[in-house]
Each structure stands twice: as C-alpha cells, then as structure tokens.
Amino acid sequence: MVVRALFSPPVLISLVVLLLAATLPLYVSGYVLGLLTIAYYFGVFSMAWDLLFGFANEVNFGPSFLIGLGAYTAGILDSLYQPPIALCIAAGVLASMIGGLVLALPALRVRGPYFGLTTLVAVLMLQNFVVVAAGLTGGEIGLTIPDVISINDKVNYWIALGFMGVSGAILYGLTRSPVGLILQASGQDPVQAGALGFNVTKHKLAAFLVSAFFSGLAGALMAFYLGAASVGTFIDVTVGVQVIIGAVLGGRRTILGAVLGAVFLVALGESLRPLGDLATFIVSAVALVVVLFFPAGLLGMVKGVREAT
C-alpha cells in the first residue's frame, strides 16, 4: 500500500519535475531564479491553504495572517538581537502556530462566511498593528532584516526548491494517509464523522496547526531570502488573495496543484509586467476564466484530458 502510493503517477511526475527544476540554475539567469524562488515560497503558502480548504473544508481568508506572523516574528527577532537565524525561524514558526490556534478557535464555533470573516479581520488587525507599532515593525516603510541565509542566488533557489519539495511531500503524504481521510470526513460531514467515533475538533485543530507550521516556516524563510519584510509583501489582503487564487487555479483538493497555480500566477504576472496596470487585470481575468469554466483547476484539466483519452 505504502510502496504503491510511493510510485503512483503524480508522485513520479512530481519527482521528475523537481529533479529538472533542480538543474535550472545551470542554464537560466539569476533573474529567473529569483522569480522562481519567490514562486516556490508562494507554492508552499498555497499548499498549506489547500490543506485547510480542500480537506478540512475551512475557508481561510487570512493565509497572510499566518505568513505575516512567521515573517515578522523572525524578522523582528533578528533585527533586535541577531540570534542564530535558525532560532529566529523557529520563533517565527512558533508565532505562526499560535496564530493558527487563535484562528482555529472561532472556526470551531462559527461556520461558512462567518468564519471567513473572522480570518479576514485577523489580517486587518495584524496589518493595523504593524502600522501602529512602527517603532518595532518598521511600519508602512517595512522592516529591514540584517541577516540573510545566503547571498548566492543559486543556493537560495535550491533552498526554496528543496523546502517546497519536502513540504509538498509531507502535506501530500498527510492527505493520502488515514489521518487525512478522517480530516476530509470531518470537513465534509462533521456530525457523521463524530458519530463514527473520530474526534473532529482534534483533527481540525491539527490541520490548522500543520497549515500554520508550513505558512510560518515559508514566511520566515522568504523574509530571510528578501532581507526585508513589509505589509505589502507578507500581510496585505492581496497577498492572501494571491495564495487563494493560486490554490484554486491549480486545482483545489490536490495539494500538488497549488504549486502549479502559484508558479503560474507569479510567472504570468511577471511576464506581463511591461503592460503596467493591465498586467494585474489580465492575470485576474485569466484566473476568473479558469474559475468559471474549469473549476477543477489546471491539474483538473490535465486529469480530465487524460481520462478522456
């Protein structure tokens, strides 16, 4: 069972793509590498969101709340005391997981749009806090982080790629495991899952913690890659929207599709940059067309074609 799952087509294809991606630094420019590095971190954000939406059935409008907590906690700690970078990142992850718990509490009480709103409010609160506590966080100008993991763009690229690969493997494995199945059941019909003797609350809380863990870790790593943190790159609602669109575009309930969607979004946005304001317009229009006409997302389209032939 486990061996068979290890060699299923999606896993094999992902492995081949990962290996190919790992050789990219040999023949593309540093500019493309930098773009892909960011895209890979967004891929992890989207995967972590998909775990909550696609499996726990919780619509989290505040992925950037978790990301921002991770990035800012790590960044502030580094700019204040300069401890080892690993310690900063660990603190960021911890803050993000606490944030995950804070988000999960209303989720266990309220449903649907109400829960979506509390998460949105969490983002707005964090954003306001960052702007008001400007002495600590750099406010609207942003926070400068003195240390970076590496200044070599190839090393940074491989770190991001490896991190995305490992996160994807863990999240994908988790959703295919018995625990993932229980989580899915708790999401779709909490009453029946409870009646079957599963602890719905425990599984949902775990899903929030896992999602927060990866969001916070990716946020902290990305902050150390950029050497700066600002509201616009980590917390703003538009960042969260991009994460959500990435996951829906790639194909919800697939984990792996989220990476595809996020990379696609970043690549499309960047290649249209010469068009200025129109770039965002076109990216949103393309995303809207996919949502309206191919609701299963990019991965779903590929699957559909394969099933049809």
Add this chain to the structure above:
Amino acid sequence: MQFWQILIDGFAISSLYALGATGFTLIFGVTGVLNLSHGAIMVAAAVAAWAASGEWGAGSYVAALFGVLVALVLALATYYLIVRRLQLSRAVREEEKEIFILTATLLWGIMIQEAIAYLFTNNAKTVLPIVDGVVRILGVRTPANEIFTAVVCWATIGILWLFVNKTLAGKAVLAASMNPRGVTLVGIELKTVYVGVWAIYGVLAGVAGILLGMFLGVSSYSAGPLTASAFSIVVLGGLGSVSGSLIAAYVVGYLETLTAYLVSPAYRSIPALLLLVAVMYVRPRGLLGRR
C-alpha cells in the same frame, strides 16, 4: 462644540455606510451571495460620474445619472456573467459554490479596479458636489453637501423600504428571501426576482459610490477597504438583516469618527475591528441575525 461636530460628521458618514451596506445585505439576504466586487462597483460609479462631469463636461445631475447607470450595468454583469454561471454549474459541488462565488466576485472586483486604474490612473478623485456652500448647524460649520448626503441616503433607504413592504414586486423579493421554493410554487419566476434585486443593488451601490465620491473622494485603491467595511458592517448587524446593518452602520460610523477626532486618525478603523471580533466570539450571528 467638538461634541456637535462629531455628532454631525458621524451622522453623515454613518448614513453613507448604511446605504452602502444596505445593497450588500439585500443581495445576501435574497440571493445568498456575498458580492466581493461591491467596493469596485461603488468606485466605478464614482469615477464614471467624475469623468462625465470633469472630462466630458456633463452637468452634475447628468454625471450622477451616468454613474448610477454604470453601477447598474456592472451589477447586472456580475449576476449574468459570474454568479448565475456558477450557481448553475454542474462541475462545482453545491457546498463549494460559496467559495467559488467569493473567489470569482473578488477577481471580478480586481478586474474592475485595475481597469479604472489603467483608464483613469489611481489618483484620488473627488466628484463635484451637486450642492455646495456651508451651513451653520448648532454653531458647527457644515458643508451643505454633508447634509445632502445624509438626506439622499435616507431617502433612498426609505424608498427601498416602501418598495419592499408596500408593493407586490417588493413582497415577492421579501418572500424569495424567506422561502425561494415557496415563491416558485405560487408562480413567480425566481430568476426575474433575482435580476430585479441585482438591478436594485446596482442602483444602491451606484448612489452610495457617487455620494462617497462627493464626500470623501475615491481612488481605485478604495475598492478593497470599501468591500471590507460593508462586509464587517453587515456581519456586525447580522447577515441578511437590513435593520441590523443600519444600526451597525451607525455604530461603526460613530466609533470611527470618535476615534479619529479624539485619539488619532491613524487608529480610525481599529475599534470597529475589535468590536467585530468581540461580536464574533460572543454572538456570532450578529446584532439582529436571524439564525
């Protein structure tokens, strides 16, 4: 002196919030859709009125009418191109339709916003007020436009109330919000009701957008915050309850004005957010929510 100032300014702002939120809550109450392109439609109306009067030299009434027309067209486009398509879609599972409509209307809102930014730049624009001059109320110098805003807001809400409660078409709308199947059973085409509600929504959002453009000015950046504030007012008041959102609009409007005057304009939106969080924890269905 400052007390009266806060009272008057807060009243005008709150009336505007109330009108903006009324359309939003109407759409949710009747069709069950949370329209995240709300702010963008309001901004589009204001910018259209601004462009008509400033760029193309139309009179201020014609310009306002044009703005409302733009909002009406956009609202109907939202319904026909996006909401209806997703509601009838067979590829999306029933329980997932909500998130799909949310995502799609959000993308649609971003498209409108970016189109405005591209065509008219994202500078702030102030629509030429229909009435100008200053009036003294209780010793406070108040722009006549502020009074005009409050009057138009309440007149519009009043007309809506009369329509819903006193006319047959309005009663069909009310019935559709309570029991869609029952409405179909007595022989009313549900789709006609929905189209009508979206048209009313377009007019409400348009009027609110233009008034906002005269009062505070708008830019394409205001679309997101406008949607967020309508959303939080509606949730605070209770989803689908029009009277709830009217009360909530005043609570939020006065909280913001008080904070802006007494503490600092930078902290303006924080108390309302805190209140919202508190309400979500203590009474998740909002002040006058039905569930």
